[in-house]
Amino acid sequence: MVLSLTTSFVFSQSNSFIPGKQWKDTDGVHINAHGGGVIYDNGTYYWYGEYKTSGRSGNTSLQGISCYSSKDLYNWENEGIVLKVENDLNSEITKGCIIERPKVVFNKKTGKYIMWFHLELKNQGYNAARAAVAVSDSPKGPFVYKKSFRPNKGVWPMDFDDKFKSASIGENRLKSWTPEWLEAIKNGMLVRRDFDKGQMSRDMTVFVDDNDKAYLIHSSEDNLTLHISELTDDYLDFTEKWTRVAPAGHNEAPAIFKKNGIYYMITSGCTGWDPNEARSFRSKSIWGPWESLGNPCVGRDAELTFYSQSTYILPVQGKIDQFIFMADRWKPDNPIDGSYIWLPIKFDKEKPVLNWLGTWNLDVF
Ligand code: GAL
Numbered sequence: 014m015v016l017s018l019t020t021s022f023v024f025s026q027s028n029s030f031i032p033g034k035q036w037k038d039t040d041g042v043h044i045n046a047h048g049g050g051v052i053y054d055n056g057t058y059y060w061y062g063e064y065k066t067s068g069r070s071g072n073t074s075l076q077g078i079s080c081y082s083s084k085d086l087y088n089w090e091n092e093g094i095v096l097k098v099e100n101d102l103n104s105e106i107t108k109g110c111i112i113e114r115p116k117v118v119f120n121k122k123t124g125k126y127i128m129w130f131h132l133e134l135k136n137q138g139y140n141a142a143r144a145a146v147a148v149s150d151s152p153k154g155p156f157v158y159k160k161s162f163r164p165n166k167g168v169w170p171m172d173f174d175d176k177f178k179s180a181s182i183g184e185n186r187l188k189s190w191t192p193e194w195l196e197a198i199k200n201g202m203l204v205r206r207d208f209d210k211g212q213m214s215r216d217m218t219v220f221v222d223d224n225d226k227a228y229l230i231h232s233s234e235d236n237l238t239l240h241i242s243e244l245t246d247d248y249l250d251f252t253e254k255w256t257r258v259a260p261a262g263h264n265e266a267p268a269i270f271k272k273n274g275i276y277y278m279i280t281s282g283c284t285g286w287d288p289n290e291a292r293s294f295r296s297k298s299i300w301g302p303w304e305s306l307g308n309p310c311v312g313r314d315a316e317l318t319f320y321s322q323s324t325y326i327l328p329v330q331g332k333i334d335q336f337i338f339m340a341d342r343w344k345p346d347n348p349i350d351g352s353y354i355w356l357p358i359k360f361d362k363e364k365p366v367l368n369w370l371g372t373w374n375l376d377v378f
Pocket of ligand 1: 113114216283284285
């Protein structure tokens with residue numbers, strides 16, 4: 014009896030990452046925190062993500078955003094739903110809305126935990142394209158929903174040429190994906206289209222810099238162009254300082270980190286829940302120019318990001334300049350089965366590199 018208890022205890026402890034397999038929490042249930050992000054707070058890691066359900070409706074938000082905690086990154090305890098969808102049909106986060114890619118950051122000035130996420134209003138497909146924010150006094154929640162935005166309403170991006178502030182004749186009639194159309198996108202056709210109602214915000218992440226300035230990095234302009242929008246000091250609003258990255262480059266799933274004073278970003282292309290080839294970028298300033306470094310993945314299935322899509326890049330505590338690439342292997346037919354691809358980021362000179370590892374642990378750093 015004693016022996017079997019000990020054995021099951023030993024077996025339930027993890028000491029490695031096995032990308033793509035079921036990752037059991039300390040209750041033995043597959044972790045349900047998709048499109049997520051992780052923060053480190055007072056000796057504990059907190060992982061926030063989309064709580065998916067089974068079946069066709071499983072990608073809409075029927076419960077909210079989940080949280081798990083861990084001391085070692087291998088063993089995760091379920092902290093429950095920390096932002097709950099609401100039953101009130103008039104609420105922006107009513108049950109059945111779409112909540113994606115939640116990211117939490119701590120604000121040193123206010124002592125609050127700030128959660129940003131991509132919000133789509135119920136029954137409107139992906140048309141609302143809003144960034145939404147919620148606040149908590151504790152990393153374990155509960156998070157209180159505040160508001161949602163189309164960022165940068167009525168504000169031009171930095172360094173936006175005056176000549177692009179008004180439409181060129183006939184641009185609305187250009188055929189999609191022709192060179193002329195791509196040129197018009199680069200020159201801000203969709204920025205102008207959305208100027209009055211605010212810029213779109215779909216796939217997103219939040220990045221806090223060394224100087225505590227924070228930025229929302231979001232797929233905008235019908236997912237054709239990434240925007241970087243500076244947040245106010247309380248991280249609850251926008252300063253109206255923003256820029257465009259890789260115009261007409263069609264990037265989603267942005268994840269960012271900073272190493273030796275250089276900013277790196279890993280993104281995906283845009284093929285919905287299907288995997289595609291990742292991209293990487295680097296820049297000396299958050300405001301660019303962002304230099305394209307190509308696909309960071311190497312080896313088998315590198316052209317499909319090992320059947321996954323980026324969501325976050327986690328700095329490893331206690332190790333200088335070591336980072337974990339976090340990605341989702343989506344299962345759109347049964348979203349709750351989606352799994353997690355975490356891999357260490359290596360470098361080839363100044364280029365981030367991702368190699369597949371069937372099993373690994375923090376000793377690689
Ligand atoms: C993906 C995106 C996901 C989700 C999905 C919906 O491209 O990265 O977060 O929005 O599309 O089809």
